Amino acid sequence: MESILVSGGAGYIGSHTVRTLAEQGYRPIVLDSLVTGHRQSVSLDVPFYHGDIADSDLVRKIVEIEQVSAVIHFAARSLVGESVEKPDLYFEENTAKTNRFVSALLQSGVKRLIFSSTAATYGIPDEVPIPESAPTNPINPYGLSKLMIEQSFAWLEKAYGLKWIALRYFNAAGAALDGSLGEDHIPETHLIPLVLKTALGQREAISVFGTDYSTPDGTCLRDYIHVLDLANAHILALEGLATGVGSGVYNVGTGSGYSVKEVIETARFVTGRPIPVLESPRRPGDPDKLVAKVEKIQTLLGWTPEHSSIEQILQSAWAWHLKHPNGYL
Ligand SMILES: NC(=O)c1ccc[n+]([C@@H]2O[C@H](COP(=O)([O-])OP(=O)(O)OC[C@H]3O[C@@H](n4cnc5c(N)ncnc54)[C@H](O)[C@@H]3O)[C@@H](O)[C@H]2O)c1
Numbered sequence: 001m002e003s004i005l006v007s008g009g010a011g012y013i014g015s016h017t018v019r020t021l022a023e024q025g026y027r028p029i030v031l032d033s034l035v036t037g038h039r040q041s042v043s044l045d046v047p048f049y050h051g052d053i054a055d056s057d058l059v060r061k062i063v064e065i066e067q068v069s070a071v072i073h074f075a076a077r078s079l080v081g082e083s084v085e086k087p088d089l090y091f092e093e094n095t096a097k098t099n100r101f102v103s104a105l106l107q108s109g110v111k112r113l114i115f116s117s118t119a120a121t122y123g124i125p126d127e128v129p130i131p132e133s134a135p136t137n138p139i140n141p142y143g144l145s146k147l148m149i150e151q152s153f154a155w156l157e158k159a160y161g162l163k164w165i166a167l168r169y170f171n172a173a174g175a176a177l178d179g180s181l182g183e184d185h186i187p188e189t190h191l192i193p194l195v196l197k198t199a200l201g202q203r204e205a206i207s208v209f210g211t212d213y214s215t216p217d218g219t220c221l222r223d224y225i226h227v228l229d230l231a232n233a234h235i236l237a238l239e240g241l242a243t244g245v246g247s248g249v250y251n252v253g254t255g256s257g258y259s260v261k262e263v264i265e266t267a268r269f270v271t272g273r274p275i276p277v278l279e280s281p282r283r284p285g286d287p288d289k290l291v292a293k294v295e296k297i298q299t300l301l302g303w304t305p306e307h308s309s310i311e312q313i314l315q316s317a318w319a320w321h322l323k324h325p326n327g328y329l
């Protein structure tokens with residue numbers, strides 16, 4: 001059984017990936033500082049190290065004790081607004097700490113790595129759907145912190161033979177189909193959990209940020225990808241690297257966009273509850289459309305989304321919210 005170290009394995013996407021790895025016959029090992037993650041989101045059967053990715057001694061120890069052969073690296077800060085207020089925090093926590101983490105891994109002989117990147121590396125795209133070859137002009141420190149990591153990998157590959165895949169996720173959403181794992185960010189800023197908290201009556205209304213975008217209904221279009229499909233993309237990426245797929249960046253999305261209004265309308269249908277809307281000003285830094293071009297991951301890694309219709313995303317997220325109205329508390 002191959003042992004895979006998952007940094008940030010107690011976070012939203014990490015916890016779903018840890019479970020999927022175990023289901024597919026891998027042995028996941030989690031390293032997480034719990035700065036934003038939840039211990040309860042990881043099964044007690046999974047080896048769990050409470051620590052920081054920048055603790056090189058700990059990383060080397062884990063690799064040796066657990067016989068780690070590859071790494072999936074989720075650990076990061078990911079609040080766009082916070083990154084604008086505290087760019088130094090993002091360059092330290094994401095870029096600098098990842099550099100230390102990858103150095104320790106390479107020193108320990110681990111050369112296969114899958115990295116959580118983001119559509120925020122593109123900034124405001126000229127072309128939608130966005131191909132991986134599009135220019136990268138991030139418009140916030142969060143996106144830049146991730147782009148710098150991607151770029152560093154090419155040099156680490158040349159110097160030390162690192163094999164890497166950076167998955168540029170579009171909008172991660174949804175939950176385990178039985179609602180047993182889900183999204184519990186504090187503070188929550190993402191549209192879908194906020195819409196469902198409104199359906200639960202925990203919020204009075206959902207603010208729609210901007211109704212004058214150049215989209216069919218005036219609200220922003222996003223490419224929502226189910227967290228289980230994302231989890232699977234990581235495993236295919238690991239297997240791809242092991243069987244000779246080259247290093248590089250891959251978009252992970254569905255290729256279809258839904259507007260904020262369409263998401264809210266579908267959530268009304270799925271939950272059967274009223275969801276009051278408050279039309280609000282634009283949120284700074286939101287591009288009107290972010291939709292992935294997905295041929296590369298489909299062709300080279302054989303990945304196709306299976307749970308990512310907007311109905312399936314909302315149904316699974318609703319199951320999670322009904323079972324865990326206060327998150328993992
Ligand atoms: N959620 C999205 O829509 C989305 C979109 C694009 C990219 N991403 C990226 O995916 C990854 C996971 O996102 P998420 O939504 O699951 O976030 P999350 O905050 O739920 O998970 C991040 C996990 O990393 C841990 N962590 C953070 N810094 C750490 C450190 N220095 N050492 C050890 N552990 C640390 C946290 O405790 C948490 O468990 C992040 O890298 C994020 O930037 C997320």
Ligand SMILES: O=c1ccn([C@@H]2O[C@H](COP(=O)(O)OP(=O)(O)O[C@H]3O[C@H](CO)[C@H](O)[C@H](O)[C@H]3O)[C@@H](O)[C@H]2O)c(=O)[nH]1
Binds near residue numbers: 170189206283286
């Ligand atoms: O209360 C809300 C919250 C969001 N939105 C809108 O809903 C859409 C989706 O917003 P999210 O905050 O859910 O997601 P983002 O598209 O802003 O962010 C995602 O995409 C980014 C890339 O731009 C990063 O990768 C980030 O990590 C990831 O969560 C946006 O148009 C946003 O303006 C609202 O109208 N009301």
